[in-house]
Amino acid sequence: MPNRYDHSTKAIIVLLSGCGILYCLWHAPIDVPHEWAEWIIVNIVALFAIPMLTIVCFMDDGPKEFGFRWGDTGKSWKWIGAMLLFMSPFFVMASMDQGFRDFYPRYLPARESAVGFVVLVVTIGVYMFCWEYFFRGFMLFGMAPAFGRIAIVLQAIPFGLSHFGNPAPEVLGSFIAGIALGELSWRFKSFVPSFIVHWTAYVAFNLLVVLQNR
Numbered sequence: 001m002p003n004r005y006d007h008s009t010k011a012i013i014v015l016l017s018g019c020g021i022l023y024c025l026w027h028a029p030i031d032v033p034h035e036w037a038e039w040i041i042v043n044i045v046a047l048f049a050i051p052m053l054t055i056v057c058f059m060d061d062g063p064k065e066f067g068f069r070w071g072d073t074g075k076s077w078k079w080i081g082a083m084l085l086f087m088s089p090f091f092v093m094a095s096m097d098q099g100f101r102d103f104y105p106r107y108l109p110a111r112e113s114a115v116g117f118v119v120l121v122v123t124i125g126v127y128m129f130c131w132e133y134f135f136r137g138f139m140l141f142g143m144a145p146a147f148g149r150i151a152i153v154l155q156a157i158p159f160g161l162s163h164f165g166n167p168a169p170e171v172l173g174s175f176i177a178g179i180a181l182g183e184l185s186w187r188f189k190s191f192v193p194s195f196i197v198h199w200t201a202y203v204a205f206n207l208l209v210v211l212q213n214r
Contacts, residue, residue, distance in 0.1 A: 002190075004059075005059075006054055006057070007146040008146045008147040010058075010059060010142060010145065010146065010208040011142065011143040011145070011146035011147060011151075013054070013055075013058055013059075013142075014138065014142030014143055015139075015142075015143060015154070016140075017050075017054050018050070018051075018134070018138065018139045019158060020159065021046050021050055021051075021134075022049070022158055022161075022162055024046065025042070025043070025046050025047075025162075026066075026162070027044055028043055033106050033107070033108050034108070034162055036096065036106075036108075036123070039121075040123050040126060040127055042045035043127050043130055043131065044130050047130040047131055047133065048129075048130040049132055049136070051066075051133070051134055051137075051138040053139075055138070058122065059142075065141060066137050066138050066141045066142055067137030067138070067140060067185060067189070067190055067191040068133060068137055068191070069138060069189070069190050069192075070190060070192060071188050071189035071190025071192065072187075072188040072189055072190065073188055073190050073192045073193050073196075075188065076184070076187075076188045076193040078186060079187070079188075079193065080184075080193055080196055080200075081179065081195050082194035083184070083197050083201060084197060084201060084204075086211065087201055088204075090153075090173070091201070091204060091205045091208055092208065094167075094169065094170075094205065095205065095209045095211075095212050096212060097146035097167070097169075099167045099168075100167050100170075100209060101209055101212055101213055103166065103167055104205070104206050104209045105117070105120055105206045105209065105210065106134040107123065107124075110206065110210065111210060111213065115179070116208075117207070117210065120203075120205050120206065122204055122205070124179065124199065125199050128195055128198050128199040128202065129195055129199075130194040131198070132181070132185075132191050132198055133191050133195070134196045134197075135155050135156075135158075135159045135178065135181075135182075135187040136155070136181055136182055136184075136191040136194040137185070137190075139151075139153065139154070139155040139158075139188065140182055140185055140191075141157045141185075143155065144186075149186065150180055152183055152186055153179060153182075154181035155178065155182055156175055156178030156179045156182055157173060157175070157178075159177075159178035160174045160175035162174075164188050181194040181197060182194075184197065205209075
């Protein structure tokens with residue numbers, strides 16, 4: 001059975017649907033610190049369920065071809081460790097900045113108790129799983145057949161833009177991080193290594209901020 005769409009058409013579908021999803025998320029009337037559960041649920045639907053439905057309804061390839069697989073993740077641990085080690089000094093410096101300390105953790109109970117922080121770890125893990133699949137799975141591998149490695153940059157641009165509203169250094173760094181995480185997923189044919197890095201980095205940084213605020 002011939003493919004319904006060529007590579008360019010698939011890339012356009014991914015790019016347009018991805019930008020549409022992000023536009024809707026950007027304008028969602030949710031006060032994240034005070035409506036945390038709603039924010040997590042909306043992101044599960046927008047960043048995971050809708051992309052999966054897009055693949056099923058419009059693509060001939062299955063989710064595996066969009067990075068939803070283990071891939072070569074077993075070989076990626078040294079890269080994951082190296083990236084986290086490289087970021088560590090920046091985390092320490094940022095955790096001392098008052099702007100970051102006022103902004104994080106976004107889940108307010110995590111600032112007050114260990115139980116709250118555990119809830120943050122679990123819920124942000126779910127969020128990051130969806131977040132990384134969207135950018136380093138759906139968008140990256142959805143555009144890769146048409147654009148090749150340029151897809152790494154293409155997915156990093158909306159990733160960086162989606163950080164607007166966060167502290168300025170984080171916004172700037174997110175464009176670089178988006179490219180680095182895209183390269184990691186490209187190298188190991190899976191979004192999982194990027195998820196591990198992003199989730200671990202987020203939790204570690206928030207822990208540093210909480211400790212600084214004590």
